[in-house]
Amino acid sequence: MTQEQFAELLDISVDFLSLVERGLNAPSFESIESFSITLGIPVRDFFDFTS
Numbered sequence: 202m203t204q205e206q207f208a209e210l211l212d213i214s215v216d217f218l219s220l221v222e223r224g225l226n227a228p229s230f231e232s233i234e235s236f237s238i239t240l241g242i243p244v245r246d247f248f249d250f251t252s
Contacts, residue, residue, distance in 0.1 A: 211235050
């Protein structure tokens with residue numbers, strides 16, 4: 202999935218998504234929850250740095 206496709210599914214801008222990916226902007230909990238639902242992974246996986 203491209204960044205553009207993912208942003209469209211989430212109804213957010215590609216610019217915002219890019220900033221989040223680069224660690225320059227922090228997403229809200231609601232955004233993280235939307236990422237989780239769209240990707241089909243638990244929210245906790247965004248915070249698991251053991252792998």
